[in-house]
Amino acid sequence: MFNYIVIGAGFAGSVLAERIANVLNEKVLVIEKRNHIGGNCYDYRTKDGIIVHKYGPHLFHTNYKDVFDYLLNFTEWDIYHHYVLGFIDGKKVPIPFNLNTLYEVFPPSLAKKLEEKLLSKYKYGVKVPILELKKENDKDLKFLAEFVYEKVFKNYTAKQWNMRPEDIDPEVTARVPVYISKDNRYFTDKYQAVPRDGYTKIFENMLNHPNIKLMLNTDFKEVLKIDFENKKIYFLGQEFKGKLIFTGMIDELLDFKYGFLPYRSLNLKFEIYDKEYFQEAPVVNYPNNYDFTRITEFKHIHPIETRKTVILKEFPKTYSPGTDIPYYPVFTKENRELYNKYKEEVQQLENIILVGRLAEYKYYDMDDIVKRALEVFGEL
Structure with a gap:
């Protein structure tokens, strides 16, 4: 047949x-x-009409x-530009780490100095993998690289992959750069929807x-x-x-x-709240403080008028054949x-x-x- x-x-x-x-x-x-x-x-719609991505955003x-x-x-398609915040030192700041993030986490004078050094070294709009930035000899850029590595990258990577960043393929680590830009969008592709x-x-x-x-x-x-x-x-x-x-x-x-063949899997925990919104952005990353890596709120992705909201917390785990879903x-x-x-x-x-x-x-x-x-x- x-x-x-x-x-x-x-x-x-x-x-x-x-x-x-x-x-x-x-x-x-x-x-x-x-x-x-x-x-x-x-994905599916809840009884309140919210579109939820069953296996993560x-x-x-x-x-x-x-x-x-x-x-x-x-x-x-509905045009949609994705924004992510990261919970760093008690503040929610733009991710990927960019020139705006500098001014969120550092005093203005230090942020300006770091911005000038980045722009003298790299072209505006370039995405620099953090492990590349760590190789800089300039003490200020090295300080910045160590800050981003420790606060944004290292612990998130350890939770997500159960490995040190240095032991992971550059194809993966390059996905988390320092972005020499003031564009807070997570993606910069021509078509986003x-x-x-x-x-x-x-x-x-x-x-x-x-x-x-x-x-x-x-x-x-x-x-x-x-x-x-x-x-x-x-x-x-x-x-x-x-x-x-x-x-x-x-x-x-x-x-x-x-x-x-090894994979990483996820334990996904959905929560429903009786409020209009739970957080300020579609996704908030938690690199350091919690066992989960990020929280997604689906109403930011597919807007709908309802007093309920659905969030998703992702807990990375080692893939167990036969019981887990192989994600990565x-x-x-x-x-x-x-x-x-x-x-x-x-x-x-x-x-x-x-x-x-x-x-x-x-x-x-x-x-x-x-x-x-x-x-x-x-x-x-």
Whole structure:
């Protein structure tokens, strides 16, 4: 019946299923372990009408016009610029640490001196990774780097990753820079928006096609068997000779034969308050003082008039296979080597295509994974 089977109904799987169904006019089966589509982007409305992101905040931002235009086929966008505050020394200040933050945390004379030194060293608008700034020889810039490292970066990183910043891949640490700017927005991409009716509606519109069959609450191993030795795939006992697009955990695909790939997970605690707003910004980071890393208030992201508000506290934790959701691949040299062992074996089957954060053991933002899925479809 199917020439294509897709494992996973997040962005990677849904984009590919939609393209296969609409452009190729082929039948495609989407198998999803959870009881809903959308992967970690799934959201829902509370009885008070508040859109809540079940697996943590998702903020769409991109410089890819083709990605933004593609998603316009499935949603209307509301322009949205994201702001984050950090709780530093008893004050809530702009994050990423920028030129405005200088004046929030230091006396005016010291802030002005540091600003002048930063602007003499770096171009305005540049984002400097904190570990790079720490290498400066100038004593004032070194003082600033140590302050930001200790107050903003070190403890947050330790909570989020359970590692020292120096032991984490630069791909991760570069995401928390010192921003030589007075722009308080968290992102500076050309397109910044949130879907008017939430993310789940995007996936509903993508997968609403007569060529797409969706199986929820189904572990792929219940219906698929992959014989790597003989290079064959079986679906419901019959040999499947089409393309299998896999977006799940690559180590699970091979029954963890080389060991588990490490991830970080989250314990998410939602709280409802009988008040208009809980905090001043959509997200407030707590690098130092609490076990949670940040608090998100969803009404800031999807405004609605109601006297209730919903917040989310995130408590990072080590991923336990079988019980937790794998959120973030842990990028170390050893983990990449382990991933490559799995990848090399999977690639021996030419009709298996690996796409997505879990399948490629790579950190993708939403726009990146849509872009990647469109590129993979182009190769198909």
